[in-house]
Amino acid sequence: MMRSVLLLRAARRVLRCSRFTVTPAPARHVYSLQSIILPHVPASSSSFSSSFSSTPTTGQSSLSSRSHTCGELRSSHVGQEVTLCGWVQYLRQDLFVILRDFSGLVQVLIPQEESQRELKDAFCGLTVESVIKVKGRVRLRPEGQRNTNMSTGEIEVCAESLDLLNTCRKLPFEIKDFVKKSEALRMQYRYLDLRSAQMQHNLRLRSRLVMKMREYLCNVHGFVDIETPTLFKRTPGGAKEFVVPSGEPGMFYSLPQSPQQFKQLLMVAGLDRYFQLARCYRDEGSKPDRQPEFTQLDIEMSFVDAAGIIALIEGLLQYSWPEDKGTISTPFPCLTYKEAMKDYGVDKPDTRFGMKLVDVSETFQHTQIEFIRNVIAHPGGCVQAICVPDGAKHLKGKDMEFLKQTAKTQFNQDVDCMLVKAEGSIKSPLSRLLPDTTRLQLLLKMSAKAGDLLLVAAGAQERVRPLLGKLRLQCAELLEGRGVPVRDPSIFNFLWVVDFPLFLPKEDEPEQLESAHHPFTAPMPEDAHLLYTQPHKVRGQHYDLVLNGCEIGGGSIRIHNAAQQLYVLENVLKEDPSLLSHLLEALDSGAPPHGGIALGLDRLVSIIVGASSIRDVIAFPKSFKGHDLMSHAPSLVPEEELRPYHISVLWPSAKHGRDNKP
Amino acid sequence: MMRSVLLLRAARRVLRCSRFTVTPAPARHVYSLQSIILPHVPASSSSFSSSFSSTPTTGQSSLSSRSHTCGELRSSHVGQEVTLCGWVQYLRQDLFVILRDFSGLVQVLIPQEESQRELKDAFCGLTVESVIKVKGRVRLRPEGQRNTNMSTGEIEVCAESLDLLNTCRKLPFEIKDFVKKSEALRMQYRYLDLRSAQMQHNLRLRSRLVMKMREYLCNVHGFVDIETPTLFKRTPGGAKEFVVPSGEPGMFYSLPQSPQQFKQLLMVAGLDRYFQLARCYRDEGSKPDRQPEFTQLDIEMSFVDAAGIIALIEGLLQYSWPEDKGTISTPFPCLTYKEAMKDYGVDKPDTRFGMKLVDVSETFQHTQIEFIRNVIAHPGGCVQAICVPDGAKHLKGKDMEFLKQTAKTQFNQDVDCMLVKAEGSIKSPLSRLLPDTTRLQLLLKMSAKAGDLLLVAAGAQERVRPLLGKLRLQCAELLEGRGVPVRDPSIFNFLWVVDFPLFLPKEDEPEQLESAHHPFTAPMPEDAHLLYTQPHKVRGQHYDLVLNGCEIGGGSIRIHNAAQQLYVLENVLKEDPSLLSHLLEALDSGAPPHGGIALGLDRLVSIIVGASSIRDVIAFPKSFKGHDLMSHAPSLVPEEELRPYHISVLWPSAKHGRDNKP
The missing domain is CATH 3.30.930.10 (Bira Bifunctional Protein; Domain 2)
Known part of the structure; x- marks a missing residue:
């Protein structure tokens, strides 16, 4: 037993050194300045030893054919021989290849000497998004060519060999974050979409x-x-x-x-x-x-x-x-729950901004407006309002229409939009029915100032609160759409x-x-x-x-x-x-x-x-209809494959047909 | 905004101190010697603070109503006041409750003084597997009562209060590892089965x-x-x-x-x-x-x-x-793969034991046995054998029959069982057809000694190898069934x-x-x-x-x-x-x-x-028929609930009936 284990280990080392070290790429071409000498794996029994030459034992480049990731190279690496694997982002003037992996981009210098013609041609023939392995030495970029917008912008890699691992032939869109793609296209080619820095x-x-x-x-x-x-x-x-x-x-x-x-x-x-x-x-x-x-x-x-x-x-x-x-x-x-409903009209309030709901029933206690008087008289009836700061200044007539539309269609409620004017006056269909005391009391209660917008609704409390809760969020969105910052996207409440x-x-x-x-x-x-x-x-x-x-x-x-x-x-x-x-x-x-x-x-x-x-x-989400646009799931399953499950499909046309007598 | 956040925090502290500290057990009774004084949660903003009193901030008792787990108590805890939560394993002589949680068992001493009658009665009324909270002080067990078989056997907890958190009313089997339960019962009451130390x-x-x-x-x-x-x-x-x-x-x-x-x-x-x-x-x-x-x-x-x-x-x-x-x-x-098939007759060999396959075709090259001669003459034909050490000594006639049966039914092959006797003779139906040279060559090739069993099969290589690979494993099992250790369960090959x-x-x-x-x-x-x-x-x-x-x-x-x-x-x-x-x-x-x-x-x-x-x-496995015996999945789904999925059930009797004309 022991002897056979030892033999196996020896065999294993041979396996590692010979059979598995060749990259098994059928379409692989190696263009090299120097002959590649694969160092022998030391005859230790370390489980971390890999067949690759300059691989670190831990970290993101362990056990692989690269020595570094593209994005990690800095001026501290200057002088080092590195092996990089990645995708061709683009070529520039037949001088540079910009190489990308998950960690970022790095500039690879294509040799220009006539003696390295073959290598240069190989680089210049690369298609975008092809996969290559590049060996080369890190050097500082010449003065004036450093790029402070790029984390590897201080250095470049002088290529010494190129290994074309796979050619990219198809590309429905470019792998650049600023290239806008339709959602359907992103989903269909999810494996390309996921290459973006954001994903x-x-x-x-x-x-x-x-x-x-x-x-x-x-x-x-x-x-x-x-x-x-x-x-x-x-x-x-x-x-x-x-x-x-x-x-x-x-x-x-x-x-x-x-x-x-x-x-x-x-x-x-x-x-x-x-x-x-x-x-x-x-x-x-x-x-x-x-x-x-x-x-x-x-x-x-x-x-x-x-x-x-x-x-x-x-x-x-x-x-x-x-x-x-x-x-x-x-x-x-x-x-x-009660406090949330009272202040925000919703059980999951966004507390990044104010515009809280205020009950102004008292203000309207003696109002002449018959509709409101009737509402307040009912048990559970109330008048509530939110104050949208600078709402009158930034929101347009069609915005107000949109808000009223929401109130009508989703809550079967009317809402009154009151624009607060410079002298404390209010512009609203109701304004001439508001006595000065009511108006002033309302402005005071809402802490409203000139330029603000008041949204006022009267009705049953369990309908008015969700309505104003909804309008509060819509106003935030509308204001942001007009360039007014309301919710800070960098804070987490x-x-x-x-x-x-x-x-x-x-x-x-x-x-x-x-x-x-x-x-x-x-x-x-x-x-x-x-x-x-x-x-x-x-x-x-x-x-x-x-x-x-x-x-x-x-x-x-x-x-x-x-x-x-x-x-x-x-x-x-x-x-x-x-x-x-x-x-x-x-x-x-x-x-x-x-x-x-x-x-x-x-x-x-x-x-x-x-x-x-x-x-x-999510790496591979479904479309909003529940479809996988890449693999086309769900899909038709032939009837005979459903038989083991004792089910059959009720086709819509046949659905009622089954009951019909011939 | 800020003010409201502060108010909320204050409210929160109040919440934590009051509303949530009472254990919400409807059937809860507290029997206590000392009045339980819940210390106020300090007004810090530490997120790890809990409403419980003596709770550690990390580890297996953090954020809970226990201060320690049952199984962790040792003599180093002597003198400490501890709170334990767990299940009543059993009561002994109205003197002790053995309390269990996932970490182990601990002995709780029931107070015997007349002044603590009520507490004693409460303990003595406990049913097995009821859930309790016990507060008490750790002390060394009296000399002579220590239990070295129990990891907490040096100490016991003198109970000062008991909190019955839930009564166990039903119990289809005892929660003891040595109590044998049927697989079906274990699956039906999986939540009890999982309480075993092994699970x-x-x-x-x-x-x-x-x-x-x-x-x-x-x-x-x-x-x-x-x-x-x-x-x-x-x-x-x-x-x-x-x-x-x-x-x-x-x-x-x-x-x-x-x-x-x-x-x-x-x-x-x-x-x-x-x-x-x-x-x-x-x-x-x-x-x-x-x-x-x-x-x-x-x-x-x-x-x-x-x-x-x-x-x-x-x-x-x-x-x-x-x-x-x-x-x-x-x-x-x-x-x-070739080596594995050659030596073990299988592509996933158990290398914890020998009994490797040996090709003995050469030994039989000039045999008189016609069947074997025919086999060898065919391309791919061979004679192969395994040697079962001490197989003749330990395996019975019915074991041999079982092995032959496997060969016949699963591989449509004959296999010859040769018992190696003291003087190097062989007992087998074929033995009188084996000349001495063949017999000696065979014993030598198989390194067989007296008491061993040889299993010999002749046929096509792709059938003989899997057959002997299978018999090799069956022999190991049979020997182990007779008490002969073959595969060490503690080694991992x-x-x-x-x-x-x-x-x-x-x-x-x-x-x-x-x-x-x-x-x-x-x-x-x-x-x-x-x-x-x-x-x-x-x-x-x-x-x-x-x-x-x-x-x-x-x-x-x-x-x-x-x-x-x-x-x-x-x-x-x-x-x-x-x-x-x-x-x-x-x-x-x-x-x-x-x-x-x-x-x-x-x-x-x-x-x-x-x-x-x-x-x-697996916490909740299915039975071999794919059933969840606890919840009874899969289950019948009414036809109307299948309609949204446009399927109907093909009931076996109706299956062919659909094509029938009335």
Whole structure:
């Protein structure tokens, strides 16, 4: 045995030295000044030894045929012999090749001497985006030719040999960040789109962020990374769950929207600190900027309270935050659901700017305007307003029309646009119905100054608040469109929103309650007794994490008592508890108190890198119709290949035809 | 804005101190000697501050209601006040509660004084597996009561208060490793099964292993963790791929068996060091110890050769290898496919033991045995044997029958069992046909001694080798069943197998070639010219990683030249290249030379922890029929919920009925 191992090792070294050292490129041509002498791999047993010559043992060039990356070369490398691999960005005047890899660009000097004619011709024949290996020596660029806009702009590499690894023949668009491509073209040629500096940055930042998150959870807090199944049981009525036919007739798996049940079962199992970067699935048809599959950082902990989870997540984000994005300070501010709705008209407020909602009902208490008087007289009726600073100065008539249109179509509400004039006068269809006292009181209450725009709406509070919350965001967008900075894209305003109601009336059946988040959220301890009497008044131990107006996470302390969970399912939600019998049994088998959270990774990363769509932080996203434009998924599957799954396609024309008698 | 943030922070501190500190357990009873005084959270902005009192800021008890884990207490903790949370393992004589969490067991002393009657009663009323929080002081156990078999056996905790967090009412089996449960029961109550020390160990080791792998790839070698889609396009004829109906009639996604195409496209995209812990799917019906979803460590690199990938993986395993499993030395031995087949009759040999195949054709060159003479006369015919040390001593007649049965049913071959006797005689039906010279030559060639068993088979080489390879493993198993150690379970024999043929004849159509692994594997450079003339002779740049006889990984250097890839698809494999047009286009757009590997994580972990099934290293596995016995997936989905996907179920009885005219 031992002898054979030794023989094998010897054989292995031979293998490494001979068979595997030749680059197996069929279309490969080596143009070389000096004959390439591959040094023998030393006969050590180091596992890091590679067949390549000048390769470092660690770092981004380890174990490969390059000695350095293009973007790392500086004046400190002057005099060194380097081997670079990369893509031809462009040629300049038959003098230079600009070579690119993920790390950046470097200038390669093409030899001009007549004796190196062959090498020069080879360089000059290169097509853009071809892949080459260049060996050469680093030197300082001549005085006056340094480029301070380029991180490698102090140096250039004097080429000594060229190895054409692959020729680029097709190119539907140039690999330059400033070249605008249609979204469809970017998706079809995703492998080219990903070569852009921006996409390289986005995906690499995402990878580093996730690595830091894992380090924090595993190494700092002892969490266990556990994978849960994605072939699961369909949730009854889970309309957004993809189904996966199994080999048994009529039996389907489903792709879960989150590992909620599994993470709770892991707590019952005593795996008391669980996390997972979990792939989740949601079939939402063609909603903009949604993906049928997405990733969440999924966390669950036992023997914890909401403050513990909140502190964990604050620490997580602080620990993993990219260095070049500044620092974030903790604890994050915290608003109750009520406060958020009152001030911002939305449960995920963007706190980077003001324009808060103000209740001006009192101001209009004695108004002559009959419509408003009627509204205020109704219970729940109110007049509310937001003040858009310099809105009157910057927004145009068509902007106001756009705002009114939103109010009408999305909220069936009127909104009054009041332009505040120099002398404190107001320009509005209502202005002649406003006595001076009302006008002054309104301006004072809104802290409005000349040039501002007031948006005033009267109606039921639960409609007026979301309306003004929406208009507030639209005004910010409109102002930014006119060049007025409102939201600083370089700041990151994290915010916790808490004290959500545990149940909400069903939209189509307001007598019935449904879970505001999911049926496993625990009630606030001080509200728990209301479960049995006034469930609509119970607040849940739920917390949402909001970043710059986007909900990037949500979680809760869960119900860990089987009787309470059964009561919520059966008596409050009127659901069939037998469908969750395994969870109820588990809660009765020694379930610890537990809670958790899930962060939407795609959205978080897209905000950090300032991407306008989550598609820009996903390597191979689907189009908004759910198509992969590169490989053309989904695609037709022949009927005989569906037979093992006991399904057949209901073609739209045949759909009703089947019932027809001949 | 700033003021409101400050207010929010103050509010937040109040929130943390009041609302969230009460454990929200509805069935909670606190029995306490001392009134619990919750110290105020200091008014610092440290994100690590929690509402709990004695919580450490990092480690496995951070941010939670425990101060220590049960299993970490030692004599160095004597005198400390500790808070523990865990499950009641058992009560002993109303004197002790044995408390368990993931880290181990600890003995809690129940107070016996009459003044603490209420607390004692509460303890004595606890049911097994109930969840409690205990506060108490650590003390040394009295002399003579120390338990050296228990890591916390030097100490005990004198209980001062008890908090019943949840009562365990149901328990289908005891949570003790030595209690044998049926596999079905373990799966149905997986959340209880996972509480066992063995399952806790397996899942936690898996998490740590994966974390170290990520550190090695990201931090040591600059790899980028990139997620690829699992809703992909169906591979034509991909019979093992689950289909996922989309919202468009007849259009299906499929769940891919591996991210092969995506990882290659990432290389074309210049993301030159990719890895992913990738969820993969394979519908194999009810194969034993296979799972419909499994995880592989998926790696791809540009500008690399096979030696580079091999060195990377050796370094990876060495870096991430669990400390308590010894060290592994690199480089791993390496066998060619031919050598492996010749010596072990299999391409994934278990090299922990000998019993290698020996060709004894020469010995039988002049044999009288007609059958053997005929075999040898045929081209490719041979006589081969293995020697089972002490096989004649330990194996019974029924064992021999079992071996012969295997030969007959699985290989349609006869095998002769020769028992080597004390004086060098052989007991076998053939023995009287063996002249002394043949017999002595055979014993010499096989290094056989008295008590050994020779298994001899004559036939076509490509059938005899796999047969003896199989019998070799069966003999090892049979011997171990009789108490003879053959394979040391504590050693880990890694082995590379290389030089596989690139193409193999199709089983049902031997004129036609198919890929031995997949159509993207590059040929050996020195064999590449044979592609166009004798493709069956081409060896591929493929490498398999074998551990103790299991294939745990495989990979290759890929074809990066579009013309070569097209030739292989179109001319060698006779496939329609238009189905891979996106990949061919990508190769023509500046594809770097690249290669990679995938390691089967479930199998690797199961070998490391010595599990008999991969189900023991997966939190929620499916049964061998693909069922989740806990939640009952897959399940029936009502017809109306399938309608959005334009599919209907073909019920077996209705299947043919549709064509019937009424």
